[in-house]
Amino acid sequence: MAAPLEVIVSSDSASQLWNCTVFDLHSGSSLLSYRGGNSAARSLALLRGDFLLSAQLAKNFINVWEIQRKDQLQQKIVCPGVVTCLTVSPDGAFLAVGVAEAIYLWEVCTGKLLVVLSRHYQDVTCLKFTDDGSHLVSAGKDNLALVWSVCSVVQLDLGHAPEPHHVLSRHSLPITDLHCGRMGAQARIATASLDQTVKVWELSSGEMLLSVLFDVEIMSVTFDPCEYFLFCGGSDGNIFQVSLSSQFLSREKSFQSASEGTQVFKGHRNIVTCLSVSMDGTLLLSGSHDETVRLWDVQSRQSVRCLAHKGPVTNAVIMPVSANMFLPDSRPAVPLPRFSRHLHASERNDEESGMVCLRPALYTQEEDESYLQKADRLYSLINTVTDNSGFGDGENTKDLIAELEEEVQTLKKVNKDLFEFSSQMLKKPT
Template sequence: MAAPLEVIVSSDSGSQLWNSTVFDLHSGSSLLSYRGGNSSARTLTVLGGQYLMSAQLGKNFINVWEIQRKDQLQQKVVCPGVVTCLTASPDGLFLAAAVSEAVYLWEVSTGKLLSVLSRHYQDVTCLKFTDDSSHFVSGGKDNLALVWSLSSVIQLDLSHTPEPRHVLSHHSLPITDLHSGLMGAQARVATASLDQTVKVWELSSGELLLSVLFDVEIMSVTFDPCEYFLFCGGSDGNIFQVSLCSQEPGDVLSVSMDGTLLLSGSHDESVRLWDIQSKQSIRCLTHKGPVTNAIIMAAPANMFLPDSRPALPLPRFSRHAHL
């Protein structure tokens, strides 16, 4: 059987047999399971198509698996505290993790800790890179979303404290999720908040483009691939669809590459696949606890090649910044 082009990767907080599971997007069949601990919410990420990474629930380390070696943890990256969110740059060169109110940025090829960004005033809740890896955005319990230029963060002079390119400050309650669209530094960024709004920003200028008010707190947000629609997961379990060209309401959301399928994960211990046009649930994947991560992604080339090896060995990650 040919390897699938797109897969679902999800995790929950209750399973004792596996950490994360890979499902076929169209049949719902289980393809792979990665063993060892449980993943924290908003920490499941793929590094360079070669490693699966996630922060251990309630612990101060990141679990790392080679993408094709599901039964064996490759490495544990020890962090200064409990990791609240984790993301890898799309080009596979950088890894960013949040611990309390600080963002830690590593260079993957060397494992060097390049910078510790302490610009938030309360815990960081979400992190996302732009699709060209030139910027990343952090959202926090301090109601702020900060836009960081990677070139300004990576510097040799550690005595100079990097500043964010933009401070997005229109939310009145903690930010719960964010999503960056396409076009790199010209992308639009959506932020969701407990203030019952989702706001869409222009990344290059920091200008607020749109604010949508809901009747419930919004816990997750994503665009469809063409950015015609905004999908917002409400605290009441409903999913809202908002047209961005000219509203229906989960905890985690992801859209397929062709824009026809929506994936949602919830505290009711299930991951559901929805047909966007008909708004009907077409598949339910039962988990063993509240769902912490659920994403649709292109299947890495070597995910189903058990004898393959990563092109780049993963170094030990430093806990201290140095030149």
């Protein structure tokens, strides 16, 4: 049997025998189980393909497993308080953790706590990096979603408090989930809220592109890889599918379950807490408080598999298989350091460690432009070139060429005189 390309990784809040379980995406068979504690919601992450991280439910530490050593915790990362969510940058450089209303950002290679972002007014509920790692998006119970430029946050001047790049403030109740699309700094963001809406934003400008109103509170949200559809998990157990490619789509839309019943995935009996889509966009994964994880065929909206759990599902994600996941003799190329609990580490400790850390500087990333801003700039450049006097009438062009040829002849004569003078000086006896 060929090794799977994608697997399901899920966790629940009540299992006594394991923390996370890995299932085969197509057969549903259990492949691996990671032991030790229970995972909090929105706290499961894969680090560099070598480590699996999850925050301990209602505790102040993060469990860390080497990806192939499922029976043994590699270490625990102690945090300043109960962890509400966590995420890892795609390149494995940074670990971001939500603790109450603050965001803690660590540098993974050194374990140094770089910055504490305290811009939310209530608990942070979800964190996501963009797929290029250039931005971090946070959302919380204060109804706000904040877009942070990583280059602005990871700076050496600790006396300057970083400010978010954008503040997305159109929700009226706590945000329950967020999802970042592809294309890095030009990505689109989806946020779900208890105000029964899902909103889609342009990351570069912070503008709201779409707002969809539902009949129930929305607890989870995701795009398919091509961003043709928006999948929204409701508090009633239904999953709603919204087309993003319709030519009649307006900025404000209402989704009526009764009239649009063909676009609803029905099967869960309780809150849908997490959603994930396979790489080819054909399969949708959902986790629920009804203690099941379901796999759906997107085209037919039929449940093709149901995976039973021991308690309310806290995490369920489809992820690519790590190269080391099924190789028991492999070990991480770079071990994890000990993570600092204090922000202002002494200079003496840095000198003794002998480490040289390179971090992105502020000037390495220009101010992001939206699509419309780029189009306006390109249009103005085209007009500038078109209006250039070099493209005037034929008579002006001929005069300009004649002046340039005369200047070239003058320069040639000056150059010849200098050469002759230099030759005479060299031949002259001393």
